[in-house]
Amino acid sequence: MVGNPANPFALQLATPAPNVKTTVTTVHKYDLQINAEMIRQAFNLPDDARVYFTVPSGGGWSNSDIDIEAEHPVFVEWTRTEIVDK
Secondary structure (H helix, E strand, O other): EEEOOOEEEEEOOOOOOOOOOOOEEEEEEEEEOHHHHHHHHOOOOOOOOEEEEEOOOOOOOOOOOEEOOOOEEEEEEEEEEEEEEO
């Protein structure tokens, strides 16, 4: 403890320096669109192969087949988080 000359009744406590931990968080966000032609090429499918998905029941497009074409691509998004303690 150290006294304060301006106020002899006030005490200042000597406090130790705090421990500091630095963490760097990096979030990588990815997205892409896949159309039928890309899927045909990736799986070496013939040009007339139909690429589609079926909408599950429960809505306006229930049990309908949706063709995946250039104007109706599939959107894919994902993230990866990297945390590094320094």
